[in-house]
Amino acid sequence: MSARSSSGDDREGCDLIVLGGGGLAGHAVMTEARRRGLTAVNASRRGEVQVDAADQAALFGALHTYRPRWIINCAAIVSVPICEADPRSAWTINARLPLLLADYARSAAAKLIHISTDHYYSGDGDRPHRESEPVVLLNEYARTKYAGERLAMFAPSALIVRTNLVGLKSATGTSFGEWALDLILNDRPGTLFADQFVSTLDIWSFAAALLDLAATDAAGVVNLASSEVFSKADLVLGLAHALERTLTQAKPGTVASQTVMRPDSLGLDVSRAERILGRRLPNLTEVAANVARRAAAEDGT
Numbered sequence: 001m002s003a004r005s006s007s008g009d010d011r012e013g014c015d016l017i018v019l020g021g022g023g024l025a026g027h028a029v030m031t032e033a034r035r036r037g038l039t040a041v042n043a044s045r046r047g048e049v050q051v052d053a054a055d056q057a058a059l060f061g062a063l064h065t066y067r068p069r070w071i072i073n074c075a076a077i078v079s080v081p082i083c084e085a086d087p088r089s090a091w092t093i094n095a096r097l098p099l100l101l102a103d104y105a106r107s108a109a110a111k112l113i114h115i116s117t118d119h120y121y122s123g124d125g126d127r128p129h130r131e132s133e134p135v136v137l138l139n140e141y142a143r144t145k146y147a148g149e150r151l152a153m154f155a156p157s158a159l160i161v162r163t164n165l166v167g168l169k170s171a172t173g174t175s176f177g178e179w180a181l182d183l184i185l186n187d188r189p190g191t192l193f194a195d196q197f198v199s200t201l202d203i204w205s206f207a208a209a210l211l212d213l214a215a216t217d218a219a220g221v222v223n224l225a226s227s228e229v230f231s232k233a234d235l236v237l238g239l240a241h242a243l244e245r246t247l248t249q250a251k252p253g254t255v256a257s258q259t260v261m262r263p264d265s266l267g268l269d270v271s272r273a274e275r276i277l278g279r280r281l282p283n284l285t286e287v288a289a290n291v292a293r294r295a296a297a298e299d300g301t
Contacts, residue, residue, distance in 0.1 A: 014039040016214075017068040019101070020075030021047050024170040024177075025115060025203055029072055032207035041066050044075070054092050056100055063104050070214050071101055072113045073152070076145070079174075080119075083141040084260045094144035095151055102155035111159070113214050114152040117145045118164045118198065118225065118266040126197040126229045128269035131162070131221040138261045149221065157219040161210060162268060164225055166235070166287065167203035168294055176200075181295060183250060184240045191253035192233035199225035199268040200235055202290040205282050209273065218276050227274070227281045229267030238284050242292035 016033060020026040021042030033040035041062075043049040049062045053075045063071070076094055077083055083090035098114050105112040119142040120135035137143045149160050166177040183190040201224065209224055230238070233252060240247050255264050270281050282290065 014041050014066045014068050016070040016072055017041045017043050017049075017063065017066055019043050019051075019053060019071070019073045019097070023074055024167045024175055025165055025206065026072075026074035028167065028203040028207040029074060029210060032204070032211055036211065038211075041068070053097050059097075059100060060104060063108070063110075067108065068110055070111045070113060071105055072115070072210070072214070073098060073101055074115050076115070076117075076148075078117075078141070080139055080141045080260050080262060083144060084139055087140045087144070090140050090144040091147070094141070095147035098148040099151035099154065102152050102158060105155035105158070111157060111214065112152060112155040113159045113161065113210070114148065115210075116149050116160055116162045116221075117142070118162050118223075118268055119263050120146065120162075121265045121267070122263035124265045126231070126267055127265065128199065128229050128267040129223075129265075130269045131223055131272060136263060138263055142263065153220075157217070159213065159219055160221045161213070161224045162221060163206060163223070164198050164200045164266060164268070165203050165206055166200050166291060168291070168298060177291065180236050180239055181243075181291075183236065184243055184245050184247065187245070187248055189249040189251070190236075191257070192236050192250050193255045194231045194233040194252050196232045196255040196262070196264045196266070197229050198232060198235065198266045199223075199227075199229050199270065200287060201225045201282065202287045202294075204290055204294065205287070209277060209281065212277055213273065216276055222273050222276070223268035223270050224273050225268040225270050225281070226283060226287055227270055228283045230284050234284065235288075238288035239291055242285075242288035243295065 015038040022044045043051045
C-alpha cells in the first residue's frame with residue numbers, strides 16, 4: 001500500500017477519502033472535490049492509495065494514515081449478474097465494507113457518506129419513492145446493498161445516499177452510459193425498456209450535490225437523483241435527442257426478459273435532498289444535456 005496525499009507529500013490528514021475513487025461515481029467526486037480545493041485521496045486498487053476494499057488491514061492502515069474528515073464510500077459490485085453468481089464477493093464489498101467503514105468512522109469521529117442504490121422498489125410504475133417506504137429485494141445486488149445501508153448506520157450521523165447514475169467512461173467499460181452512447185452514436189440494434197422506471201442523474205450533478213450534502217448535518221437515508229421519474233427508454237431517447245441523433249435500430253422491450261430478476265419501479269422522491277440543498281435537482285432534459293455536453297467535450301467537438 002502506498003501512502004501519499006493528493007498533493008503528493010506524506011503529511012497526515014485530508015478532507016476526504018473516496019473508496020472506489022477510480023470508478024464512475026468516485027472519479028466524479030474526486031474531480032469535484034479537488035475543483036473545490038479540498039484535499040481528496042483516491043483509495044482503490046489503482047488509486048493513489050492502493051487498497052483492496054476486502055483487505056481490512058490495508059483499509060484501516062490508509063484511514064489511520066490520512067485521518068479523513070469525510071469517508072465517501074463509492075466502492076461496490078454493481079453488476080447484477082456478478083452479484084447473483086458470486087454472492088460472497090457481493091456481500092464482502094457491498095455489505096461488509098460499509099460496516100468496516102462505520103466502525104472506523106465511529107472510533108475516529110469521521111463522517112461516513114455511503115453511496116447506495118435505487119434497486120428497492122417494484123410493481124408500481126413511475127411513482128417516486130420516499131426514503132421511508134418499504135423495500136422489495138429481488139436479487140443479490142439489492143440484498144447486499146440494503147444490508148450495507150443498515151450496517152453503515154452503525155456510524156453516528158452516517159449519510160446513506162440512494163441514487164441511479166449515468167456517466168461516460170467507467171473502469172470496466174460496461175456502464176449503462178457507455179452502452180447507451182455506443183447505441184446512439186453508432187445507431188446499433190438494442191433493447192429499450194419502456195417498463196422500467198428510474199430517476200437517473202448525471203455523475204457531475206451528483207458529485208456537486210453530494211459534496212454539498214456532506215457539508216450539512218444531513219444524516220440517514222437521502223435520495224439523490226433526478227427530479228423526474230422516466231423510463232429507461234425515455235432516458236436513451238432523451239440522450240439521443242440531446243446528441244442530435246436518431247435511433248433506427250433500437251426496439252422496445254421488457255425488463256422481465258432479463259436473466260436475473262430486476263425491479264422495475266426505481267423512481268426516487270428527491271424532495272428531502274432538494275430541501276436540504278435549497279435547490280431543484282436536474283430533470284431528464286437537463287441530465288441528457290449534461291451528458292451530451294461532456295461527451296462532446298471529450299471528443300473535442
